[in-house]
Amino acid sequence: MAMEKNFDAGTSEARIYEAWEKAGAFKAGANATRDDTFCIMLPPPNVTGSLHVGHAFNHTLMDILTRWKRMQGFDTLWQPGLDHAGIATQLQVEKMLAATNQPSRRELGREKFLEKVWEWKEKFGGTIVEQDKRLGTSMDWDRLAFTMDEQFHDAVLKVFVDMYAKGLITRGKRLVNWDPHFETAISDLEVENTEVAGHMWHFKYKLAGGETYEYIEKDEDGAVTFRETRDYISIATTRPETMLGDGAVAVNPKDARYAPIVGKMVHLPLCDRLIPIVSDEYPDPDFGSGAVKITGAHDFNDYQVAKRCNLPMYRLMDTKGAMRADGLPYEDCVARAREIAAGAVAGEMEIDSLNLVPEKYRGMDRFDARAAVIADITAAGLAVTTLVKSIDEDTGAEHMEAVPVVDNKPVMQPFGDRSGVVIEPMLTDQWFVDTAKIVQPALDAVRSGRTKIIPESGEKVYYHWLENIEPWCISRQLWWGHQIPVWYGLDLGYEQPLETEGDLDEVDLHKLLIEGGMMHRKDVYHCAASFEAVTEAFKGEIADTPTPINHARIIEVADKQEAMETLAAALGQYAVDQDPTKLVYPVWRDADVLDTWFSSGLWPIGTLGWPQDTDALKKYFPTNVLVTGQDILFFWVARMMMMQLAVVDDIPFDTVYLHQLVRDEKGKKMSKTTGNVIDPLEIVDEYGADALRMTNAAMASIGGVLKLSVERIKGYRNFGTKLWNATKFAEMNEVFSQYDPSVMPTPTATLNKWIIGETAKVRMDVDAALGAYRFNDAALGLYAFVWGKVCDWYVELSKPLFYDGDEAIKAETRQTMGWVLDQCLIMLHPIMPFITEELWAMTGVTRRKMLVHADWPSFGTELIDTHADREMNWVIGLIDSIRSARAEMHVPAGLKVPLVIVDIDANGDAAFANNKAMIEKLARIDGVTRVAQMPKGAVTIAAEGATFGLPLAGLIDVAEEKARLQKSLDKLAKEMGGLKGRLNNPNFVASAPEEVVAEARENLAARQEEDAKLKAALTRLAQIG
RNA sequence: GGGUGUAUAGCUCAGUGGUAGAGCACUUCGUUGACAUCGAAGGGGUCACAAGUUCGAACCUUGUUACGCCCA
Incomplete structure (x- = not known):
């Protein structure tokens, strides 16, 4: 069967992949010949996602490791799966509903909407899986996991319940990053801070009671530069609309300008409230006026100040980022706020219920409200102004006009990474993981080296983040x-115990429902994995209430509103029929869901079957290596470390390999708007999966920047073709019909001995490289070996043996070449699985297994024949020298020329005799003779222990040959200068390692020998002309 | 502002103390019986700058400059 001219990736890849799957080649434990395990968790791609170059890169590296270990006989598992990706998926499905004119999410309601999500997931959720197969990834697809699978879901809830019970998860009103588009809290890692053009406005807050003070500015020397009597304090803000919720004005305690008025009250413009001037370290006296308005519910810095100074934090906005329109009328709210400012005690719940947005602004979007507030404050004469002179065009009269001061100032603004809208700090009820309590084991694991992060710089970043960790907000207002x-x-x-003992009367009922103001009271809550499990806790909760409520049946309702209505109805009914069996106590479930990273934080144990003590868990956990982008070191890696250690008290993996973002060839981020996105599937279509994979491997230096260029991919496609054609050459020379793959070759020819040693060297290099995660070294080492050694030299040098050798030489060369090519296929397989599997099938009639399960070699230095090594290097050097001289002398490439041996030592003599046919063929020599002295007009070729000549009299230009020799001599002189300099330095000889000194001596001797020969040649030429 | 990197051939990048490397690009030559997705030969570098450690520095230390990323 004659081989095609090259590998047809387009038609072969799918067939080969199917064969692997059919053979169960990727199943956990396939090809295992030892107990050692090797397990990689696929970082679960977003279920809405499709394969991009980042996945392609990331998955290539994992596949290389997995295939390598599997061939080595490890019990291997590469665990695939998908992440449910809360916001992204919900958004995708909502878009789909809108595009297909279906009822919206809210119209559908939670249950129906979730059905739609599941439908969508079944239909579109698997795209990336099929795309991944085109890349050749060898995951155990039978184990494909999903973070919303029943078993995984149960595991996530169990962890929540356990962590809650241990006090590691708590609920509280906290300032969070609120996304007004998705109407949910998001974690600070999901916020992108971007500098945008902003403005700074300056307002006057007047002192209460018409008080005044002496405002004095001084320069560095303490000299007074400005002095006036003021009845206000000037504050600066980039967010004027938040002033409606101010709780105070803060000044720095060291700021002398405001020292006289600390503790006094100021009028809050547009509001009927007085707020105090407080002293706090936060305001920077040199920034703005030095006085800062404090809005605890809408700014992270202000929040800290408000907590320190015990200021009320009034929430101004609703979930959509509009000014609140709920609650009692403004007058009622502000009346209560005045009482609170005067010292009345108010709880968190009550303060949150007060809507201090004046009627006028209620319901306005926050940005519209900003404009309105500015206009109103300016109209009230409370904007800080500067006088601007203008001239009336008609009259020529000068006017002095007071214009509000507005500074143009770049401000850092937070944006939601998914929604793109401005994030609003918002005071809401959220669930938090108290990360400070679980961070220590995660830090210790890396510090002690139990888990290693590559590159090392990742460890520093990891420590820095974990040492300064913030509580992790894990609730999301999603469905x-x-x-x-x-x-x-x-x-x-009840604050005052009900007066009745035992039974409930109507007076008590009234108290419970109306006077109790249940709506504004705190709720009681319990955590358990299911409604059934939580029922018991609530029975305990109502045990001390009057009979018969304490025996009420616990039922589940949708929300608090329904609970109050249900309870009222039940009590009303009881008042009528006195039938205690109909009494119910309604409870409702928290509407929020967990942060997606909370669930993916359990990925390693969850996919292996935890909390069941499965075989997979016992066998593969802790896993071996996590390969992921360094951008999710915090999002995911650190959290997995904390979570596995907190839940099962073990590390999730022993090595973390971090890589950078894949960029375009110029180093720019790929983005749809820039139009520089490379679609990995298009690359696979055009160049084959192997070329893309080889490129990925070659790019993967530790910590390296990943710039993907199509030119490079093309180069590695060519590499595949090269390998293909070398195999084709072997096939044409009957290698595969004669070769026995189960027999190790034991050749006699130097060439064959040499290439076996070279193969052993590259085997050691590749294993060392992969063991150290130096994928680029492995890829480039194989590239250099296959192309530079096997194709350029071994195949070329084997031609004289195949064409002119005797049968014994031909036979051993066939056996050697077959073996060498097999080793190439085996070692290249993890990187280029398709073409190697194809060649494996085409070249071996007696293969025991597919290449995917071939045994990885372990041979090493024992296969290196140092004598053969020396001899071949001498031959290759000689051929190089002759070729170089020919080219520089413009000898026509096709012309065969004679060679003379002027002098030669015993080693050289043997080497030349052993490889004469090869030298003649590759250097295009016709006729070798020994001469006593160099013929006139010959080109001198210096080799170790020998001098050769190319008698080209008449063919060569003497001046050109002189120039060539001189150039070589110059180079030699420079090298010898360096070597002599070192060797003449007594300190070098005394301090440098022996072998370094010996090597330098040898180098110098070799160069001196060559130098002498070339100088002699130059002298001879000088005699001619 | 804090953290953390990077700077080596025209381009993209390797190179953890011992004579500066690869691929691509470039120049010249070549339809030699695997391969033109190829072969042969060649040009091209003050290893950002400065100081230090060392017998010896692209590599270690310190500083400077420029650029990147992460977090405020």
């Missing part, structure tokens, strides 16, 4: 995800 397993009930406890 798609793991709903928080917490149920709430109405608080029936």
Whole structure:
């Protein structure tokens, strides 16, 4: 069967992949010949996602490791799966609903909407899996996991319940990053801070009671530069609309300008409230006026100040980022706020219920409200102004006009990474992981080296982040995800105990429902994995209420509103029929879901079957290596470390390999707007998966920048063709019909001995490289070996043996070449699985297994024949020298020329005799003779222990040959200068390692020998002309 | 502002103390019985700058400059 001219990736890849799958080649434990395990968790791609170059890169590296270990006989598992990706998926499905004119999410309601999500997932959620197969990834697809699978879901809830029970998860009103588009809290890692053009406005807050003070500015020497009597304090803000919720004005305690008025009250413009001037370290006296308005509910810095100074934090906006329109009328709210400012005690719940947005602004979008606030403050004469002179065009009269001061100033603004809208700091009820309590083991694991991060710089970043870790907000106001397993009930406890003993009368009922103001009271809540499990806790909760409520049946309702209505109805009914069996106590489940990273934080144990003590868990956990982008070191890697250690008290993996973002060839981020996106599937279509994979491997230096260029991919496609054609050459020379793959060659010819040693060297290099995650070294080492050694030299030098050798030489060369090519296929397989598997099938009639399960070699230095090594290097050097001289002398490439041996030592003599046919063929020599002295007009070829000549009299230009020799002499002189300099330095000889000194001596001797020969040649030429 | 990197051939990048490397690009030559997706030969570098450690520095230390990323 004659081989085609090159590998047809387009038609072969799918067939080969199918064969692997059919053979179960990727199943956990396939090809295992030892107990050692090797396990990689695929970082679960977003279920909405499709394969991009980043995945292609990331998955290539994992596949290389997995295939390598599998061939080595490890019990291997590469665990695939998908992430449910809360916001992204919910958004995708909502878009789909809108595009297909279906009812919206809110119209559908939670349950129906989730059905739609599942439908969508079944239909489109697997795209990336099929795309991944085109890349050749060898994952155990039978184990494909999903973070919303029932088993995984149960594991996530179990962890929540356990961590809650241990006090590691808590609920509280905290300032969070609120995304007004998705109407959910997001973590600070999901916020992108971008500098945008902003403005700074300056307002006057007047002192209460018409008080005044002496405002004095001084320069560095303490000399007074400005002095005036003021009845206001000047504040600066980039967000004027938040002033409606101010709780105070803060000044730095060291700021002398405001020292006289600290503790006094100021009028809050547009509001009927007085707020105090407080002293706090936060304001920078040199920035703006030095006085900062404090809005605890809408700014992270202000929040800290408000907590320190015990200021009320009034929430101004609703979930969409509009000014609040709920609650009691402004007058009622502000009246209560005045009482609070005067010292009345108010709880968190009550303060949050107060809507201090004046009627005028209620319901306005936050940005419209900003404009309105500015206009109103300016109209009230409370904007800080500067006088601007203008001249009336008609009258020529000069006017002095007071214009508000507005500074143009770049400000850092937070944006939601998914929604792109400005994030609003918002005071809301959220669930938090108290990360400070679980961070230590995660730090220790890396510090002690139990888990190693590559590159090392990743460890520093990891420490820095974990040492300064913030509580992790894990609740998200979404529907798609793991709903928080917490149920709430109405608080029936009562400040003043009900007067009745035992039974409930109508007066008590009234108190419970109306006077108790249940709506504004805190709820009671319990956490458990299911409603059934939480029922017990609520029975305990109502045990101390009057009979018969304490025996009420616990039922689940949708929300608090329904709970109050249900309870009222039940109590009303009881008042009528006195039938205690109909009494119910309604509870409702927390509507929020968990942060997607909370669930993917459990990926290693969750996919292996935890909390069941499965065989897979016992066998493969802790896993070996996590390969992922360094951008999710915090999002995911650090959290997995904390979570596995907190839950099962073990590290999730022993090595973390971090890589950078894949960029375009100029180093720019790929983006649709820039139009520089490379689609990996298009690359696979055009150049084959192997070329893309080889490129990925070659780019993967530790910590390296990943710039993907199509030119490079093309180069590696050519490499595949080269390998193909070398195999074709072997096939044409009957290698595969004669070769026995189960027999190790034991050749006699130097060439064959040499290439076996070279193969052994590259085997050691490749294993060392992959063991150190130096994928680029492995890829480039194989490239250099296959192309530079096997194709350029071994195949070329084998031609004289095949064409002119005797049968014994031909036979051993066939056996050697077959073996060498097999080793090439085996070692290249992890990087280029398709073409190697194809060649494996085409070249071996007696293969025991597919290449995917071939045994990885372990041979090493024992296969290196130092004598053969020396001899071949001498031959190759000689051929190089002759070729070089020919080319520089413009000897026509096709012309065969004679060679003379002027002098030669015993080693050279043997080497020349052993390889004469090869030298003649590759250097295009016709006729070798020994001469006593160099013929006139010959080109001198210097080799170790020998001098050759090319008698080209008449063919060569003497001046050109002189120039060539001189150039070589110059280069030699420079090299010898360096070597002599070192060797003449007594300190070098004394301090440098022996072998370094010996090597330098040898080098110098060799150069001196060559130098002498070339100088002699130059002298001879000088005699001619 | 804090953290953390990078700077080596025209381009993209390797190179953890011992004579500066690869691929691509470039120049010249070549339809030699695997391959023109190829072969042969060649040109091309003050290893950002400065100081230090060392017998010896692209590599270690310090500083400077420029650029990148992460977090504020």
